[in-house]
Amino acid sequence: MAKPVRRRPLQRRRRFGGFLLRWVLLALIGLGLVGTLYSVHLDRIVRAKFEGQRWALPARVYARPLELYLGRPLFADQLEGELDRLNYRRVETPTLPGHYHREGDRFLVNTRSFRFWDGEEPARRLEIRLRDGQVADLADAAGGFSPALVRIEPMLIANIYPTHNEDRVLVRRKDLPDLLVAGLIAVEDRSFYRHLGVDPRGIARAAYSNLRAGGVVEGASTLTQQLVKNFYLTADRTFERKINEALMALLLERRYGKDEILEAYANEIYLGQDGSRAIHGFGLASRFFFNKSLSELSVPETALLVGIVQAPSTLDPRRRPEAALSRRNLVLDLMARDNVISSDVAESAKRTPLGLAEGGGRPVGNYPDFVSLVRRQLQRDYRDEDLRSEGLQIFTTLDPLVQSxxxxxxxxxxxxxxxxxxxxxxxxxxxxxxxxxxxxxxxxxxxxxxxxxxxxxxxxxxxxxxxxxxxxxxxxxxxxxxxxxxxxxxxxxxxxxxxxxxxxxxxxxxxxxxxxxxxxxxxxxxxxxxxxxxxxxxxxxxxxxxxxxxxxxxxxxxxxxxxxxxxxxxxxxxxxxxxxxxxxxxxxxxxxxxxxxxxxxxxxxxxxxxxxxxxxxxxxxxxxxxxxxxxxxxxxxxxxxxxxxxxxxxxxxxxxxxxxxxxxxxxxxxxxxxxxxxxxxxxxxxxxxxxxxxxxxxxxxxxxxxxxxxxxxxPDGVVAGSGDAPPxxxxxxxxxxxxxxxxxxxxxxxxxxxxxxxxxxxxxxxxxxxxxxxxxxxxxxxxxxxxxxx
Incomplete structure (x- = not known):
């Protein structure tokens, strides 16, 4: 009589397979739950900082604005000195804000716009004539009328920095020049307006471009990832940090629009060091390197700022001008490649020097005695931490003409x-x-x-x-x-x-x-x-x-x-x-x-x-x-x-x-x-x-x-004496x-x-x-x- 076939091993294998499958499913569910909870945690971090006070901003202390009106006592050299202190440039033909031309006692001045406590002072093209030590004629050359009063923007005389010594000049998305935005996207993130925070194609494209160039010419991280790294994380080169960076970039893109992300990036990105002061954002970097606002930048100056993003320390144009010049010229080529500028403009820009200016972004004058008085009066109304974090603008009474x-x-x-x-x-x-x-x-x-x-x-x-x-x-x-x-x-x-x-x-x-x-x-x-x-x-x-x-x-x-x-x-x-x-x-x-x-x-x-x-x-x-x-x-x-x-x-x-x-x-x-x-x-x-x-x-x-x-x-009730007699x-x-x-x-x-x-x-x-x-x-x-x- 034949013996029955034993099937216990097969049953065991089936039971084991089912058991393993259940555990795998449970593990996946557990990992998914953990991942979900972790994503919720990261999402809270993203929203808390992005929707709260994003930066501790320094308080900025300004002198009085120079007020121009008919009959105001003012000599030509005093007016020119004031414009020079405000980093206006003397040119033959003023075309941009911050330019002026002088012929004797006649000035053509393109003023900058500035937001005062009582409203915006628009940019103007002024014609000013001085005679016998006072303003004799004042006209808006562009508008064809004579304003009763014009205020030139005030001089920055002091900053009260946060404890970590970060400094930045906040700019809105609408204030970012199109050339800067287009150049940044061409060099750092060509798919910025298409990806969801992480760009696999961009990683492959950057690797290919870098391989062909024999060096790093394009970054693999998106602008969103760079913002996350600078805004939320550290620069540690670890797998954990890269995972967090990718997840948070996806969450950031899900929560906020591209323009909001671009604005935050433009204000957060680290671009250099000035002693103990860290230079953050394109707004301050423009002043720090060129003594200009973003709207006044030329093509090569814009390309230099975009180029510095890659490595602010090794590409510092003041300490390593040759490296910065090489990087700027490469950026100009990439901008021409993506039709941001023409090839002719790129070649012409390459032939220009770096054009750096000294003292940018710092207070124009050094008035510690007066600022000490200002701080004592502020202490009656503000805590020191408010002065170091709230981005207050303090308009003072200091008259630079008198102080000088x-x-x-x-x-x-x-x-x-x-x-x-x-x-x-x-x-x-x-x-x-x-x-x-x-x-x-x-x-x-x-x-x-x-x-x-x-x-x-x-x-x-x-x-x-x-x-x-x-x-x-x-x-x-x-x-x-x-x-x-x-x-x-x-x-x-x-x-x-x-x-x-x-x-x-x-x-x-x-x-x-x-x-x-x-x-x-x-x-x-x-x-x-x-x-x-x-x-x-x-x-x-x-x-x-x-x-x-x-x-x-x-x-x-x-x-x-x-x-x-x-x-x-x-x-x-x-x-x-x-x-x-x-x-x-x-x-x-x-x-x-x-x-x-x-x-x-x-x-x-x-x-x-x-x-x-x-x-x-x-x-x-x-x-x-x-x-x-x-x-x-x-x-x-x-x-x-x-x-x-x-x-x-x-x-x-x-x-x-x-x-x-x-x-x-x-x-x-x-x-x-x-x-x-x-x-x-x-x-x-x-x-x-x-x-x-x-x-x-x-x-x-x-x-x-x-x-x-x-x-x-x-006054009424007092009789003046005759001749030299007392009243x-x-x-x-x-x-x-x-x-x-x-x-x-x-x-x-x-x-x-x-x-x-x-x-x-x-x-x-x-x-x-x-x-x-x-x-x-x-x-x-x-x-x-x-x-x-x-």
Whole structure:
């Protein structure tokens, strides 16, 4: 009997095959689930960054724009200097934005468009004629009309970079030149508008082209893959990174349109290094390499930017010009191959040099002292991280024309002063603040004799005794009481001896003489110490102090008799606030360095509007200004008066502290206020009074600027004197020879004021808050010293 055939192995194999198939299917399902979950994870990453804040953008700080209008004071060399600072190119025939032509005082200027806080300023073709130092004709040569006002784009003066030091200038897709886009696609991704993120045909084509050329001429990655690598991933050459790159490129293409991807690519791509600053995006690269906007690029310049994309480090045109030139010419050939340009244009472009420009993309000027003031004012409204990431545009009040005059004047004048006193060069230091009268805008600021050096900022942080600069506040306080004081009121320039604690305070005049009864205006113009002290004691220290606060002083003032001769310590910026209020007729405008702040999309954020309030009596401010004009024409600043044109009126006050440690001059024209301090950081005497030191610096810089004259018309209620006679408040002019002020018209201090002064705690003339680099030795009873202030 035959034995049955055994089928167990076959059954086993079938069962095993089914078992394996099930596991394979389960594994595939599991891998598919994992892949799906991973894709969802990657998709979230793609969307989160692409739809959120894509970049940490630096804050950009701009100077004021140059405003052109008929009658604006402006010389031809100043206009050309401004255009040069803005990287305009002087050519025979202006055809592009950023070009200009000059013939004597006639300019043809093709301006660039610029988005200000209040709207877009379009590009224009201007014809400008200057005559006698002002704009005589202004016409839009393209439109055939005369605009009332044109703003040239402002100068970039500072960047506040993100912590990783990336920098970029954002550009929209519509702002990318067609030539740049076509060249980029011809070289980097010929199928960009056809593939879905990854291009297998492109990989094969690139491999073939590279094989034929014997080197890398085309990349295998699509633009989308390059964006993913730069935007989301690292440059590590790993299989995992390539898989992520391909997946994320597919997801990116699924979520967003080609133009959105191209715009992000154009802003993200790394194109070079400027020290610690990384250059990202074509917008900044165009400025960095050529000092031009993208719209101004020529064919060879465009080809160079496209060529650098492949290897920014090895193709850096400044460090490796031969390699960059070779790559640029290859790009020109590829552009001609794809009919982006003609062969003739390509051959012509190959014969041009690289045409690199220095300093592109960086701030045009170096103004660390002014930018320090800007940052301090910004800190009231913004966090530091906002300034380093939100792409804010900060429009400031800096006037480059005024700042350039300041920077030219300071080292020259200090060198002359040092020579005249046989000092070692570099002994003296200086601080300067220039503001506008009406708006309270800081136009220029220098914290030392080298304004571009980011060191100790004396204009903001050097708190020194101000000497006789305090006197106009005292006389203004008196003139605010017209029933008691007028410009012709006689004051007693008589000895003062006050018991303060265990000491006696006995100030003296600069000439150590006693002048008896003198008119109030002469006491100020001649800076008579004794007359000022008697007047201040008659008014009361509280009234004088409150007047200083109304004029804009914010720091605490210790009320002691010595404050009447300048034992009050302030920075030059604080002094500028006091004199701005007087110059503005008693209307205080808090000094500001910022006009507007807008976000990366051009939307206005915090505004810094002009804020003006009446702080002191306008009548008293006018009369004080008249007396300060006499300081210039008849008093301690007569040197300045001898330099002024006949029709230009200025006012000011000299200031000197004891032993001539500090030399000051503060003054104003009809439209500008300027304060100059000269001294030594070690507090040693220098032998320069206000009239022989700071005044010379002040006069040199202010006379180099266009100035309006102080208005002659008095406010309502003030009667102008005939001829050279002082003006007075209507109904209060004292009879000739009458003495007012003090008890019973004697011009002497009231006894209650003397008693209050004697009980006061003395303050040294050098404030305990002084923050200069080197401290002076402690000086006991310094308030007793003579403030020989002129």
């Amino acid at each position: 005059v300041v920077e030219q004047s300071l080292p020259t004048q200090l060198a002359e002063l040092e020579t005249s006193r046989r000092m070692t060069p570099g002994t003296l230091e200086v601080a300067t603040v220039v503001t506008s009268v009406a708006q309270g805008e800081v136009l220029a600021l220098a914290g030392g004799r080298e304004p571009g050096f980011a060191g100790f900022n004396r204009a903001l942080d050097s708190v020194r005794s101000i000497g006789s600069l305090v006197k106009p506040a005292i006389y203004l306080a008196a003139l605010a009481q017209p029933q008691r004081y007028g410009l012709t009121t006689n004051l007693q320039d008589s000895p003062v001896n006050l018991r303060v604690g265990n000491d006696t305070w006995s100030p003296q005049n600069y000439d150590r003489r006693v002048h008896g009864a003198v008119p109030l205006h002469r006491a100020l113009s001649s800076s008579l110490n004794l007359a000022t002290v008697n007047l201040g004691l008659s008014l009361g220290l509280t009234e004088v102090t409150e007047t200083l606060y109304r004029l804009g002083v914010q720091r605490n003032i210790v009320r002691v008799p010595a404050m009447l001769l300048g034992a009050v310590s302030m920075s030059p910026l604080e002094v500028a606030q006091i004199y701005q209020t007087i110059a503005a007729g008693g209307y205080r405008a808090p000094l500001r360095a910022i006009r507007e702040v807008v976000d990366a999309n051009g939307r206005p954020l915090n505004r810094y509007p002009l804020s003006v309030e009446q702080a002191v009596d306008p009548h008293a401010a006018y009369l004080t200004t008249w007396a300060m004009e006499r300081v210039v024409t008849h008093g301690t600043a007569r040197w300045l008066g001898s330099q002024l044109p006949k029709d230009l009126r200025m006012a000011g006050k000299t200031g000197t502290t004891d032993d001539m440690r500090d030399s000051w001059f503060a003054g104003f024209s009809g439209d500008k206020v300027a304060v100059v301090w000269v001294g030594r950081d070690d507090y040693q005497p220098m032998g320069l009074a206000g009239g022989t030191g700071a005044l010379r610096v002040w006069g040199d810089l202010m006379l180099a600027l266009p100035n309006e004259s102080i208005p002659r018309d008095p 007075y408040v209507a109904g209060t002019r004292p009879p000739s020879g009458r003495q007012e002020g003090g008890d019973e018209g004697t011009g002497t201090p009231r006894q209650d004021v003397v008693q209050a002064a004697a009980e006061a705690t003395p303050e040294p003339s050098s404030s305990s808050e002084d923050r200069s680099p080197r401290r002076a030795p402690e000086r006991q009873n310094h308030f007793l010293s003579d403030f020989f202030s002129r």
